[in-house]
Amino acid sequence: MSRLEYRNWLLYTFAVGAPLVLHGHLLEDMDTQEDRSAHVKSIVYIAFLSIVLPVATIAIGLRIWIRLRVVGALRKDDYILILAHTINLLCTGFWMYVQVRESKYEPRSPELFAALAIPFIICIGCYVFASLFVKIAIGLFFLRIAQKKWQKYIVLVPIWVYSICIVLTLSIFVFRCGLPINAIAILGSNNCYINAGIEQPLGLNIASLNAVCDWIFAAIPIHLLLTSGRMSRDSKLSICCIIALAAAGSVVSIIRLPYFIGSTFDVRVFETNPVILFLSILETAVGTIAISLATLKPLLRIIRPMIKADAHVPEGIAQGQGGPPPKCRTDWLYTTKTDRLTSRDIDLRHMRGVGILPDITLDATNVTRDDDAREQGKDSRGGSAVTTMRSTRIEIGSIDGIVGKGYH
Structure with a gap:
């Protein structure tokens, strides 16, 4: 090879090979960047849930305290809501376990599915039952507001429809590959009896029904607001609060809808579903907070006399003429x-x-x-x-x- 040919070969190698090498480094950096981005997102999700879930726990605690203080005992909807929140906390634990352990395995590897398929399915099942119980608790709340027969049907029919649909969805998901149940095949196989793309329509259906149920429940306080002519300003404000609380959970359901597009049960299941499960947990927590806050008005009756105690001192006592004994906090x-x-x-x-x-x-x-x-x-x-x-x-x-x- 002459010197001229050798020089031309070096130029050609540099012109063609250098971009390929640079492209390879960029791809490697991009993979690292994606991994870092996924890690940061997981931290943000966990940090957000670490704030919302304690707030939900405090809201339920205040609800229970009010129930025991005023009524003297807990009722069915209280127990159902406590059960729903407990299951949602369990769902959060499995979701966090999957998020943390996922980084220890090669993406889309058999080892990843073997280690995390069962916790992932348990997480989905916990969400289904937590969402169902929260919806029942919310329905019982609005059922007590309902005074007419058609108003009760407005509450009962959506509850039954949602319950049937969400149980069928869970059954299709768990048994889509037949018996015996194989967690790895359910999440990663495209050769089951039910196509892997079924996740998208099922998820869209449940999220849509969740939002629609909240909107239908809100029809009862709206009817009270429009038909009652003897309500005070405070009463109307209270009904507006109920309507806002009823729609609170549906906001998260609507935000979750776009994430179901393109989702499927295949090797990418651990990459495409963390956001969906995060929003599902958040949706249940928001519903729990909303229905708990809707029963806390008597708490204001305890706080208000304490704040305005000095403004209501009887005139006789102020002049030193005596009067009735001061009212203790138990007389609120x-x-x-x-x-x-x-x-x-x-x-x-x-x-x-x-x-x-x-x-x-x-x-x-x-x-x-x-x-x-x-x-x-x-x-x-x-x-x-x-x-x-x-x-x-x-x-x-x-x-x-x-x-x-x-x-x-």
Whole structure:
């Protein structure tokens, strides 16, 4: 080879080979960048859940405290909501385990599927049951608001439809490869009885139904807002809060919809589904927070007297003339100190409403009962008893019973 030919060969090698080598380094850097990006996203997701889930736990704790303080016992929807939140925490644990352990294995490798397929499926199953129980708890909340038969059907029909659809979805997912159940085949095989692309329509269906159920439930407080002509400004504000809380969970469902596009059960399942599961956990937590906050209005009745205690000092006490003993914190339920007879006559379990709706669900039966009690107090104790009964009724009407018809 002559010197000229050798020089031309070097130029050709540099011109063609250098870009290839540079391209290879760029691809390697890109893979590293993608890995770093995925790692950062996982940290962000975990940090976000570490804030939202404790908030949901605190909200449920306050709900339980209010129930025990006012009603004296927990009810079915309370137990269902506690169970849903516990399952959602379990789902979060499995999801975090998969996220942390995934980086230890080669992407799309058999070792990855062998190690994480079962925890991944358990995570999906936990989400399904947590979402179902939260929806039932929300439905029971709105069922107590419903006063007419058609309003009850508006609540019950979506609950049944959602329950049937989500159970069928889980069954199709678990048994799509037949029996015996093979976790690795369910997540990574394209040769099962049910096509791997079924994940996309199933996910879109459940997320859409979740949002639609929340919107349908909101129709009941909207109807109360439009048809009641004797509601105060506070009552209307309370109903608007219910509508906003009902739509809170549906926002996350809508955000989750685009992530189902292109999702499938194949070797990429661990790469395409973490965001979907993260949003699913977040959706359940938001629903838990919303339905818990909807029952916390009596808590304001405890805090408000403490803040305004100095503004309500009787004039006689201010002048040193004496007066009734100061009201302790256990008397927060009443605006005035009532005698034992009056206190025993007040049965909280027959109070209407659900706590966040002040004095808009009282029917003629309640009014008649209060009138009879007022007349009885007038005959036995005179005018002061009438004042006491009116004051007590005003406060109870403001709280409007956290218990309602569902607690009879």
